[in-house]
Amino acid sequence: MATDFESDDLDDIEDHLSDAYGRMRLRTGHARPRARIAHTALGEIGLAEVRFGFGMDYAVEPTGTLTLGSVHGGVIPRHTAGLHESCLDAGDVALFAQPDQPCAGRHQDLCYTLVSLPPRLLDRVAATAPGRRPAPLRFLGSRPVSPAAGRHLRRTLAYLSATVSDDPEFAAQPLVAANCGQLLAASVLAAFPSTALVDPSAADRRDARTATVRRALAYMEEHADSPVTAADIAAAAHVTVRTLQYAFRRHLDTTPLTHLRRMRLGRAHAELRAAHPAQGVTVTAVAARWGFLQPGRFAAAYRRAYGVPPSHTLRQVP
Known part of the structure; x- marks a missing residue:
């Protein structure tokens, strides 16, 4: 469901953003600080097309979600989240804040796509099986690891926004929404440096047996009509996500989700x-x-x- 907001009252804008994203404080010297915001949801993903026709300083308390943005116009000359500080122009994409981080900065005449997703969505893509869970996932930088990674993530965000706006009923289908969530989570993990472990270990190689594949296939057959993640399949097969992926490459020459x-x-x-x-x-x-x-x-x-x-x-x- 889409929710549109438009105002030129700074208190109204601050209240609206605080309700949507967590407590924040705004300051501006502009006489008519007009803002237009269109909120939509795609499963567990929050999407917003935001336009601020003025410059302002902002300070945002931790929101409990991972927040990233794709800048279409205007400039953010300073954005600070944790130890990371960025200057963003049109065409840039960046992490705005991790779930437990405040952020602050300044922007001028900004138009951008703002995306929020819960940490559990990332965990479903990066997690291992129960009992072998790594430390909580942390991102080590706010900018993409390469220009190509940034372009791919930007295209992913544009695609998700278009999926919602072009056909809301299609986007509301459970498997479509779930697949969009996995697509975004995988794109974010690929784009930004993090503590996620993706290469198979010696234990993963040892456990990548045909029995692992059989258990995974049985689970997939039974749950093909339900939202399923690689972490779900790995848990059903009693292995890590990396073991599962390695087993499918070794025995079926494919990936679990492709199968x-x-x-x-x-x-x-x-x-x-x-x-x-x-x-x-x-x-x-x-x-x-x-x-x-x-x-x-x-x-x-x-x-x-x-x-x-x-x-x-x-x-x-x-």
């Missing part, structure tokens, strides 16, 4: 075969129900797997 997408593609194929065109079933609805974020990519994957477009299968009366 899960193939399973869901098969379920979508079966649903299209069973549907009657007169029932009002559409390819887009079936794709969304099985968690495919882009109908065009779903159609391309379907054609590669089954030799025909999904619409052809739907038109064939069973």
Whole structure:
């Protein structure tokens, strides 16, 4: 659900932002500090398109969420969060604050996308199995590790914003929202330096057996219609996420989530075969129900797997 806010009263703006993101203090010398904010939600992700038509100083208390932003226009000459200080211009993307950090700074005529996500969303991508959990995930810098990583994250944020604005009903499908959350979490972990462990250890290699794969496949078959993360599958197989990934590469030459997408593609194929065109079933609805974020990519994957477009299968009366 989208929530729009517009005001030129600084107290109203401060109250609105405090309600949405946690207590903050704003200061400006501008006579009419106009702000426009459009809030939307995509599963556990909070998205906001923000425009401040004035310059101001801000101080924000810890929010309990990871906050990042993609700047479209204006400038942030100074932003400080923890030990990290940034100067951001149009085209930049950065971590604004970790869950337990305050942040402060100054901006001028700013237009940007603000994204918040709970730490548990990152944990589901980076976590290990119960009993082998590493120290809490921490980010070691607020800027992307490379220009390419920054561009990829910026494109991901733009894609998620477009997914919500173009078709809210599609974005509200449980598997779509869950896949969007995993996509964002994986993109954030890839973009910023952190304490996440991604390379398999000697113990991970030892545990990457065929029995691990069998347990994982059984869990995936049973839960293909539910929001599932790599951490969920690893816990069901009694191994770490890294062990799970290594086992799938070793024995199936793929990744767990890629294999899960193939399973869901098969379920979508079966649903299209069973549907009657007169029932009002559409390819887009079936794709969304099985968690495919882009109908065009779903159609391309379907054609590669089954030799025909999904619409052809739907038109064939069973």
